[in-house]
Amino acid sequence: MAVERIITEIRGDGPGRLTELNGYRIGPVNPVKKVYLQGALHADEQPGIMALSSLLPLLFEADRTNQLTAEFVVFPMVNPLGMGTVEFGMHQGRYDLPSGVNFNRDWPDLFLRIEQNLKGKLTDNVTENRTIILNTVRSWLETEQFVSARMQLRRAVMLEAYDADYVFDLHCDDLSLLHIFSSPHCNPQMESLGNWLSADAILTAEDSGGGSFDEVWPLLWLRAADAFPNHPIPVPPAACTIELRGQNDVGHEFGQRDATALFGFFQSEGLILGETVIPPKENVRITPLNATEILRVDRAGLLDYQVHLGDWVKTGEVVAHLIPLEGEQPFVGYREICAGTDGLVLSINSNKYVWQGRSIAKIVGNTPLASRGDYLLED
Ligand SMILES: [Zn+2]
Structure with a gap:
């Protein structure tokens, strides 16, 4: 059992911009699974x-008392470049800023x-094939040129995530209820996770078209x-991707609630032993991502x-008035801006000034919308 600090130096895109990626590796010497x-x-x-x-102290204590069966790699602040x-x-x-690239798009x-x-x-043995594929990925990650600070960061992150059995990327929306983006093949586990987190929606797509971080991992194996x-x-x-409510929903109570829910989920998956802290409550709703309207x-x-x-x-119901400037x-x-589907108002904007093409709400419907096309993300 051990807690190890992970410190990776990232050279900036110019002098005077050296930064560090900080994280923790926690767990037994021979873990049965890996969580990233x-x-x-x-x-x-x-x-x-x-x-x-808020989760880290729970994991430290579980490690100290030999309750972890999995290795946990945790980067609470995975993007020091963006924080700066x-x-x-x-x-x-x-x-x-140097490339103009959205940090959660265009992952390889x-x-x-x-x-x-x-x-x-590849062989006829599934375990051998897993090792062969993972070794090939690792070799690519180690030998490919990753020059810019952004790409150095990506390499460091991918080298920790590539062999994980669980990869959770924690984001938030603007003003929003808690929701999860995932691939349909993960539905049973995501349903459980969503119930633990009391999520209001789970939105699924195998490939949303944007190369977001969470899609890299299942797509490797599906392809x-x-x-x-x-x-x-x-x-x-x-x-x-777990959208932990809105941008300003940062506080002790949210942190404790989310950490406890994640801990409980990992217990339910057999990754942490010991008595479950709290039971999950709601029956979360899972819908295809293309049934969610991004109203613009x-x-x-x-x-x-x-x-x-x-x-x-309801379809046609007024969501907002738009005052002309x-x-x-x-x-x-x-002008009346109206819903294009029946559904749940999942997120809205904090800034009330909007411009051409700007999204103003996500509405979670049940029926796939032809208007959504192949690119399913907001931006
Ligand atoms: Zn985000």
Whole structure:
């Protein structure tokens, strides 16, 4: 049993910008499984830092009392580059400034990177195939050029996550209820996790089109199974993005509640021994991500919401009034912005000034919407 600090140095994109990625490795010498947890990949989304900071003491104590069967790798603040992006008195943590890339987009499709190197190597043994695939991924991660600070960070993170059985990426929305993004193959585990966390929705898609971090891990195995149908390929890891409510929902009570729920979930999976702290409560709802409407406006204006978080709306029901800021009669009257589906109001905006194409709400319906297309993320 051990608690180990992980400290990885990231060279900045210019002098004077050396930074460190800090985390912990906790657990037994021969773990049966591996859990990888990270928070604040979008560095302006800090509820995950609070949740994982609250979880760490629970894991330390479980380790001290020999209750852990799995290894836990935890990076509460996985994006020190984004945390350092403070300019003109404002923090902006969503985009890498040198490249303009959203920190949670364009993660590599690992299978495409290693496919050639797998040909002729797989066997009829599923355990051997797991090792072969993981070793090939590791080799690619160790030898590929990752030059910029953003890419160095990605390599460090992927080298910890690539062989995990559970990969949880903790984010948050703007003003929002707790929800989870995941792949449909994870539904049984996600249903359990959602119940532990009292999530209001689980939104599933195998590939949302944006290369988000949580999708990298299951897609590796799903693509391998497609490409090599004559060889047994292990089931993918349980991976998800957990949206821990809204950006300002950072506090001791939220942290304790989320940490306890995560701890309870891991206990229910057999990764932590001991008596379960609290039972899960609700029956979480699982729907395909393309059944969630991302309601947008087609011009600039000032929003006057007519609904609240957690409301159920009908198709055509007014979600917000949009007060015009220009045109024939600026500031006079409003346009009605209406729901395009029946569903639950999952998230809305804190900033009421919006512009053309801006999303103003997520509405969780049950029926896939043709209008959603192949790219399913908000931005
Ligand atoms: Zn995020």
